[in-house]
Amino acid sequence: MNARARNLLGLALVGLVGAGFLILTPRFAELDTVLDLTVYMIMAILALSLALVWGYGGILCFGQSAFFGLGAYTYAIAMFNFGESTIPLLLAIALPAAFAALLGYFMFYGRISDVYLGVITLTVTLILFNSVNSTAGPEFHIGVARLGGFNGIPGIPPLNIPGNKAAVIDLEGMFYLSTAALLVTYFGLRLLLASRFGRIIVGIRENERRAELLGYDPRAYKLATFTIGGALAGFAGCLFANWGNFVSPTIFGLAQSAQIIIWVIVGGRGTLIGPIVGCIGVQWLSAALGANQPSGSDWWTRVLANAPLILGIILIAFVLLVPRGLVPTLGDLGHWLLRARARRVATGLRPKQAEEG
Amino acid sequence: MDLIVLLAIQVIYAIASLALISVGLAIIFGMMRVINLAHGEFLMLGGYAAIVATSHGVSIWIAMLVVAPVVVGIIGVIVERTIIRFLYGRMIDTMLATWGLSLFLVGLTTAVFGNTTVGISAPLGSFQIGAYRTSGYTLFVIAVALVLLGGIFAVLRWTRLGLIARGTMQNANMAAALGVNPPRVYAVTFGIGAALSGLAGAVLAPVSGVFPTIGVAYVAKSFITVIGGGAAILTGTVSASALFGTINQIATFATTPVFGEVALLATAIVLIRLLPQGITGRFFRRGL
Numbered sequence: 001m002n003a004r005a006r007n008l009l010g011l012a013l014v015g016l017v018g019a020g021f022l023i024l025t026p027r028f029a030e031l032d033t034v035l036d037l038t039v040y041m042i043m044a045i046l047a048l049s050l051a052l053v054w055g056y057g058g059i060l061c062f063g064q065s066a067f068f069g070l071g072a073y074t075y076a077i078a079m080f081n082f083g084e085s086t087i088p089l090l091l092a093i094a095l096p097a098a099f100a101a102l103l104g105y106f107m108f109y110g111r112i113s114d115v116y117l118g119v120i121t122l123t124v125t126l127i128l129f130n131s132v133n134s135t136a137g138p139e140f141h142i143g144v145a146r147l148g149g150f151n152g153i154p155g156i157p158p159l160n161i162p163g164n165k166a167a168v169i170d171l172e173g174m175f176y177l178s179t180a181a182l183l184v185t186y187f188g189l190r191l192l193l194a195s196r197f198g199r200i201i202v203g204i205r206e207n208e209r210r211a212e213l214l215g216y217d218p219r220a221y222k223l224a225t226f227t228i229g230g231a232l233a234g235f236a237g238c239l240f241a242n243w244g245n246f247v248s249p250t251i252f253g254l255a256q257s258a259q260i261i262i263w264v265i266v267g268g269r270g271t272l273i274g275p276i277v278g279c280i281g282v283q284w285l286s287a288a289l290g291a292n293q294p295s296g297s298d299w300w301t302r303v304l305a306n307a308p309l310i311l312g313i314i315l316i317a318f319v320l321l322v323p324r325g326l327v328p329t330l331g332d333l334g335h336w337l338l339r340a341r342a343r344r345v346a347t348g349l350r351p352k353q354a355e356e357g
Numbered sequence: 358m359d360l361i362v363l364l365a366i367q368v369i370y371a372i373a374s375l376a377l378i379s380v381g382l383a384i385i386f387g388m389m390r391v392i393n394l395a396h397g398e399f400l401m402l403g404g405y406a407a408i409v410a411t412s413h414g415v416s417i418w419i420a421m422l423v424v425a426p427v428v429v430g431i432i433g434v435i436v437e438r439t440i441i442r443f444l445y446g447r448m449i450d451t452m453l454a455t456w457g458l459s460l461f462l463v464g465l466t467t468a469v470f471g472n473t474t475v476g477i478s479a480p481l482g483s484f485q486i487g488a489y490r491t492s493g494y495t496l497f498v499i500a501v502a503l504v505l506l507g508g509i510f511a512v513l514r515w516t517r518l519g520l521i522a523r524g525t526m527q528n529a530n531m532a533a534a535l536g537v538n539p540p541r542v543y544a545v546t547f548g549i550g551a552a553l554s555g556l557a558g559a560v561l562a563p564v565s566g567v568f569p570t571i572g573v574a575y576v577a578k579s580f581i582t583v584i585g586g587g588a589a590i591l592t593g594t595v596s597a598s599a600l601f602g603t604i605n606q607i608a609t610f611a612t613t614p615v616f617g618e619v620a621l622l623a624t625a626i627v628l629i630r631l632l633p634q635g636i637t638g639r640f641f642r643r644g645l
Contacts, residue, residue: 134615309464315457
């Protein structure tokens, strides 16, 4: 099987599994399971945004949660002011994208190196967190929407079908919407990466100087990648605000940023399916560990129900032992096993000959 | 007039505390090119070490100035031996692994000490400036920062250890050829950097209290101070602390502490855009 056929097979498989999941889940699962799965889908879109920016663009962004949070807040504030969800949805994508473009301009056109880039994105996230956190008083409002500071904004109106204010999307509808959005994002990114643009950004990741000498401007391409990533994260933020009808500054927080990075590194940089798997796996794991908390007084339950502790161990273990992530490593293992079998088949006759001879 | 003196003390205190929280990181980053995102947790552990020691009857001065740096220094050496040494030369991976370490330490201290703020009361009382009163402990923090920076300068400039450290920093292969053992130098350097962070965390513990996630409050500030300062460890830390500390304190005075912090971080971003090599990449280039 050559690479092209394998590629098509993979795409078809993802499409089939995705479509099956989309159609079958609400029919067979309880509503609360569907609700949990919805947030996994939303976070998977967020994971994909970093998969593009970091995994393919080679830009280590510690502040993807800044765009996520910005999207969520934009949607919430615009929703209170407009009452109809079409413009808020578009704003929740456009504003984080514009912010990413501005920040990216500072970073890429300043030719700041990889490592400093991480620190700057981290700093920006903290600035947003601190500023929003301190807007608790009634004097902080945009239009009729109060920012709420550390209390967050409760009771955000849900999305509605464009143009029809009364037709709000219910919980099940949210599941369909999020899953469909995830599938569209996945295939959209596959298409983008297969295009000329996608080849160039991967080329820049591999060797920026060489790409530049070939006549491509890495700064512009990185800026474009970063902006697309920001827009995607903002979109995920908008869906998230819908899912819980609530946003609070913790979605800007470092813990949130850390999670996104962990999803991508666990799943594998340089793949799209990896971060989705990593995202769902890690979230499921933390939910399962957090749920096993009968008394909360026992030392072991305190350790096991402790998300930072577990996430920290996962991150260290993956960086040291599986630096490429699960999906590429498993892929390698599969290749190796296939080839080992091929070798055994090819050499299978020799020992017998030796016995006879 | 009194207000100006008070403001001056506050500004100098802001500078001193920035220098204090950054200097351990500056040593680790400047000498080993390792970005230690668990730096804030080293400060946090220093605070806890001091508090636990005082609650067991150790004098607060010994707890802060001896116990905390020793404990965190030992933790630092263990971390270097078990995690960091496998990742030299892989900057991004070091960053990620130390971030994992930071989460791990937050989780661990939450499990052990609970998610509440513990404090020790600041010794030294307060004194009068005209119509205002300010804490004597402020002056103590400033003094500690001065002594620490002076001590580091003396060690780097005049001792054999400092010479070896500076040599390894400039060219590890050459130092190895001359009989120095770079892995050992790295382990010791990391330990010293961690110990200084522990000391800083303990000295600031009476001011801010200690809780498991306090590291987050420190880590961004100390990072931008180190990166804003640039390659020279001491000159860089001092000049960047002076710039950021002044801006932070004046903005705090004019508005609220939160926006003081925001002003600090925003200045840092603009500074890095203008001087990507940090302050000492352009000015004071021959500094230590």
